[in-house]
Amino acid sequence: MHKKIKLFVSMLVAAAILVFLPGSSLTARAAEGNTYSLKYFGGDINDWRYVSGSTFEDGMYHRELYTLTAYDLKDGDNIVVYPSDAAPAKNLDLGSFKLGSVTVHQGAQAVVSAGSIKDCYILNGAYASVNGEVTNAYLYDNATCTFHNNVLYMVLYITDVPHSNISCGGTVGEFRIYTTAGESKGAFYDIPANTMRLTDGTIQFPVWSPNPSEAYLQAKAEADGTASIQPPANETPADSSAPSAPATDNASDEYDKVPKTGEDGTGLWLIALTGAAAVLYTVSCRLYKKAK
Amino acid sequence: MKKSRKILAAVFAVAAVICLTAAVVLIIWQVSDNIRTSKSTEGLQASADAAGTPEPPISPDPSESSSEANVPETSPEPPVSTPEPTPEPVENPYRDSFLANSDMAAWLQIADTKIDYPVMWTPEDEEYYLRRGFDGSANRNGCLILDTDSSLDPLTTNLIIHGHNMKSGAMFGTLMNYEDEDYWQEHKTIALYTKECLRNYEVIAVFRTQVYKKTDQVFKFYKFFQADTTEEFDDFYQNIMALSLYDTGVTAEFGDRFLTLSTCAYHVENGRFVVVAKEVESGDTYLPIQN
Numbered sequence: 251m252h253k254k255i256k257l258f259v260s261m262l263v264a265a266a267i268l269v270f271l272p273g274s275s276l277t278a279r280a281a282e283g284n285t286y287s288l289k290y291f292g293g294d295i296n297d298w299r300y301v302s303g304s305t306f307e308d309g310m311y312h313r314e315l316y317t318l319t320a321y322d323l324k325d326g327d328n329i330v331v332y333p334s335d336a337a338p339a340k341n342l343d344l345g346s347f348k349l350g351s352v353t354v355h356q357g358a359q360a361v362v363s364a365g366s367i368k369d370c371y372i373l374n375g376a377y378a379s380v381n382g383e384v385t386n387a388y389l390y391d392n393a394t395c396t397f398h399n400n401v402l403y404m405v406l407y408i409t410d411v412p413h414s415n416i417s418c419g420g421t422v423g424e425f426r427i428y429t430t431a432g433e434s435k436g437a438f439y440d441i442p443a444n445t446m447r448l449t450d451g452t453i454q455f456p457v458w459s460p461n462p463s464e465a466y467l468q469a470k471a472e473a474d475g476t477a478s479i480q481p482p483a484n485e486t487p488a489d490s491s492a493p494s495a496p497a498t499d500n501a502s503d504e505y506d507k508v509p510k511t512g513e514d515g516t517g518l519w520l521i522a523l524t525g526a527a528a529v530l531y532t533v534s535c536r537l538y539k540k541a542k
Numbered sequence: 543m544k545k546s547r548k549i550l551a552a553v554f555a556v557a558a559v560i561c562l563t564a565a566v567v568l569i570i571w572q573v574s575d576n577i578r579t580s581k582s583t584e585g586l587q588a589s590a591d592a593a594g595t596p597e598p599p600i601s602p603d604p605s606e607s608s609s610e611a612n613v614p615e616t617s618p619e620p621p622v623s624t625p626e627p628t629p630e631p632v633e634n635p636y637r638d639s640f641l642a643n644s645d646m647a648a649w650l651q652i653a654d655t656k657i658d659y660p661v662m663w664t665p666e667d668e669e670y671y672l673r674r675g676f677d678g679s680a681n682r683n684g685c686l687i688l689d690t691d692s693s694l695d696p697l698t699t700n701l702i703i704h705g706h707n708m709k710s711g712a713m714f715g716t717l718m719n720y721e722d723e724d725y726w727q728e729h730k731t732i733a734l735y736t737k738e739c740l741r742n743y744e745v746i747a748v749f750r751t752q753v754y755k756k757t758d759q760v761f762k763f764y765k766f767f768q769a770d771t772t773e774e775f776d777d778f779y780q781n782i783m784a785l786s787l788y789d790t791g792v793t794a795e796f797g798d799r800f801l802t803l804s805t806c807a808y809h810v811e812n813g814r815f816v817v818v819a820k821e822v823e824s825g826d827t828y829l830p831i832q833n
Binding site for chain 2: 285308309311504505509510511512513514516519520524526527528530534537538541
């Protein structure tokens with residue numbers, strides 16, 4: 251009996267070594283969009299300029315908007331709009347791309363046009379006008395925004411008394427208000443086209459449903475199925491005073507691309523292989539002796 | 543029952559032999575990679591020696607310091623405005639290596655260390671030589687690679703060179719010796735032989751860091767290549783000085799250029815060990831390389 255247990259343990263160890271050999275764990279990561287930050291420049295430039303990444307700081311080398319839309323921008327990419335000293339004289343036309351996200355920063359002003367936007371973040375104190383279908387819109391406190399097309403899911407995060415000015419030219423599938431403490435202040439479903447309006451935080455749309463329709467639920471489920479990250483309804487929203495670059499949510503788990511200069515797992519393989527050989531040989535000898 | 547045990551014993555024995563054979567093959571593979579790396583490098587070094595290798599930059603005596611703190615109390619006479627005569631260009635000692643492989647961007651040398659290798663630059667595929675030898679054949683030691691965002695022409699403020707941290711000591715396998723301040727004292731200078739000239743560097747900071755997530759808003763040494771403003775320069779400079787494991791006494795100011803050597807470290811996931819050096823007085827200038 252004792253020998254049988256030892257044999258079982260030996261076989262288990264051999265199996266474990268083989269299973270846990272380095273290189274056996276493979277991980278797959280979803281493709282992610284790139285992030286570009288844009289800022290309007292007045293004066294001689296008089297146009298939008300962009301840099302790669304989610305920060306646009308003074309002194310950074312920036313490029314013309316047409317280069318972005320002609321060469322760099324792809325479906326699924328993320329856009330961050332930074333405030334500028336000069337009021338934009340030109341619309342931010344991002345073509346017909348299906349963007350992963352658009353974030354309009356605090357104090358920024360922009361008329362954004364795109365094919366569609368999955369996640370649209372209008373931060374506290376931003377002024378925006380959005381052309382293109384929006385799946386999820388997240389607005390913060392004193393944001394001012396006009397959506398010209400349909401919005402499937404819209405959330406307004408408030409700290410105290412809302413002062414937002416929001417309107418939508420299309421339909422709104424669901425509109426919710428949350429406090430930054432996570433307390434729900436109401437949910438409104440199936441708001442008809444061109445009726446959704448909030449003026450200085452006061453709800454001014456006459457028609458809405460207290461319950462979601464089947465059509466909305468189905469559309470939402472489809473959107474969620476393709477959505478990567480979306481805050482749960484009962485989740486405490488981000489602090490509107492310091493949003494942490496929501497435009498790059500898709501990339502939150504991705505590391506920067508830097509050459510991997512570690513030694514490969516040769517040493518571990520050697521240990522595993524010689525260990526496995528020793529265990530297998532021992533087991534073999536014991537079995538042979540028993541058979542004799 | 544006995545027969546089945548015998549069969550099982552045979553199966554286990556065969557599996558053991560297979561595992562052992564695989565281990566031996568791995569060892570042979572590793573050793574052969576090391577031999578090929580060392581032969582290839584020695585061949586190139588020999589060719590440089592034949593061409594008359596310049597004196598590698600000698601690190602200053604440990605008892606002396608290269609920092610500004612050691613400026614003599616009595617300041618020397620202010621420099622005379624008469625321009626120095628331009629030195630005559632000489633033959634590049636690594637001419638044959640440059641001709642042998644156009645992907646070679648430079649030759650990196652730290653005197654009295656194993657670090658004496660070609661540096662490859664392939665902007666179309668940064669990691670091409672990460673697991674390939676100088677001749678392009680598969681080799682787990684790889685080559686030293688110049689980050690594709692770095693450029694020698696035009697010269698960027700920071701040149702980042704990546705290399706494998708091999709246990710055999712190959713490539714940047716000995717770079718982590720810089721953790722020891724005494725080692726730094728003996729190996730303060732780094733030479734980079736480019737096509738055009740010899741660039742000398744002095745180690746300014748040595749630190750451990752890591753590759754961060756894209757969303758992490760932290761100092762990332764591997765994102766700094768060009769400083770167009772004082773702010774950009776100071777941001778990098780102040781961060782590396784703050785991270786440095788010890789004070790080298792070397793200072794820098796806007797306009798200075800850096801060489802950053804980076805290799806993997808294992809203190810954290812995606813860890814990196816980094817040695818940053820500041821460019822000091824250039825050495826020889828070289829004649830154009832022609833066939």
